[in-house]
Amino acid sequence: MTKPRAAGRTVGGLRPLMLQAPAVTLLLLWMVVPLGMTVWFSLQRYNLLMPGMTGFAGLENYEYLFTDPALWSAMGTTLLMVGWILVITVVGGTLLAVLFQQEFFGRGIARVLVISPFFVMPTVSALVWKNMMMHPANGVLAWLAQLFGMQPVDWFSSLPLTSIIMIVSWEWLPFALLILLTAMQSLDEDQVEAARMDGAGPLSIFFFITLPHLKRAISVVVMIEMIFLLTIFAEIFVTTSGGPGLATTNLAYLIYIQALLDFDVGMASAGGVVAIILANIVAIFLVRMVAKNLEE
Template sequence: MRTRASGRTVGGLRTLSLQAPAVTLLLLWMLIPLGMTLWFSFQRYNMLMPGMSGFAGFENYRYLLTDPALWSSMGTTLVLVGSVLAITVIGGILLAVLFQQEFLGRGIARILIISPFFVMPTVSALIWQNMIMHPVNGVLAWLFGVFGLPSVEWFSELPLVSIIIIVSWEWLPFALLILLTALQSLDEDQVEAARMDGAGPLAIFFFITLPHLKRAISVVIMIEMIFLLSIFAEIFVTTSGGPGLATTNLAYFIYIRALFEFDVGGASAGGVIAIILANIVAIFLIRTVAKNLEN
């Protein structure tokens, strides 16, 4: 018994010694930036006024929480995230059901529809800005001209809608990939039995397909929510947060604070607020997904 216990102890120590460098590096990589952000959030530090520095207490947080621009950016973030989630989840479900059917060229079509997910966000934004949504030379302007409709200045007349369209185009293939993979594990015998009992396509979809995709939908929402909270490149390339604050989300608000106003303390306080909100959302989503997995 002693030999067996000592062998387990030695093996555990060896495993711990092998894991320790990687775990230590990971913790340093995470904790040092977080610690610096917390430190600067309590400092009066503006790069345009180096002489005015020192401990500010909760002044940065108080100033931010009374700034209408912060609440406007949080509202824009919620609208942006909610709209993209609705489009990608609903569109992903419908496309997954469509691509589950047999048709000529299905393999090529699957590759083509998934490919936008692998395009860099900056490149996607440039493609949509200069080739699709351009008011003179864009594809949409040409289509509107064919039907005798006036062209639309997308990024000045409908700026937030434009960002939602671009981001949804990027993330729809991801939702489709996850949902299509989950749909392929659906028991065809169950579907065939429902058809023999007289169930139509809509009944099969709502009572068999959707319940089967419940876990996959939860995973899609969780992963997309975490990434969509930090959308930046699409806004930076196309609208720069404008007109006014129309497309300024929380990530771009922090960017403006840090690199336009050079307010490191205020930007760090905004970063801490963003971290808190992201963790609240992540905890809620993880619990929801865990509950679905248990069921």
């Protein structure tokens, strides 16, 4: 006697596939259509200031882009900016996570206050730092410099890239702290106490117990931050506008200049394709790093 088939099932999982098809199709369209249009425009002569000059350009936009010194300057600035911000946020977040794991009066309020900057919009953060913190005449840092008898610094003229790194690090440090502090909660206190009883000092406990425990969380922080930091724009737009010269022009801001200041859609699209390739290379590397850490 043939056993009756379970209700709602079909051979080969056809029904689950049909249920997933609309969501998968929408996701593919959401990804493929913008990417396809970007690649298409990157192969066209399409400048809004010269509507009569159109047609297929082939790799002409890419050839011009890769021979433009501004591209290599922007890519170098992007990597330098991302690298320093990652160092500051990961190191600072790790140290703050260890600090806030300790018991002290007002710890709950201090945790809320230190995490708050992450929820401030980038444009607002940039405006606060530009007008209230780094202003050469009325800023808090200028007041502190005068208080100690030093000359105030015009941050965005003298140290533009350092200024952007400071602002973005201030925004992302709470995120690193939040992830690492959460990971600290699962640290085995018995293991730490046993190490103390064996004579291990605070530095030994940090380097041989705490840091290995946080390795996976640090990998996740680096992966998520790297993806978002490649697209820093608002802070640069509000404070330095990519200057002086190209000192703070990263890849995202260079694409903005090509698209909305020079009105060269073809060139901007070629820059967008380069940015996509760079982001995917970084993402592949980071995903493999995180997967390796999770397997250990």
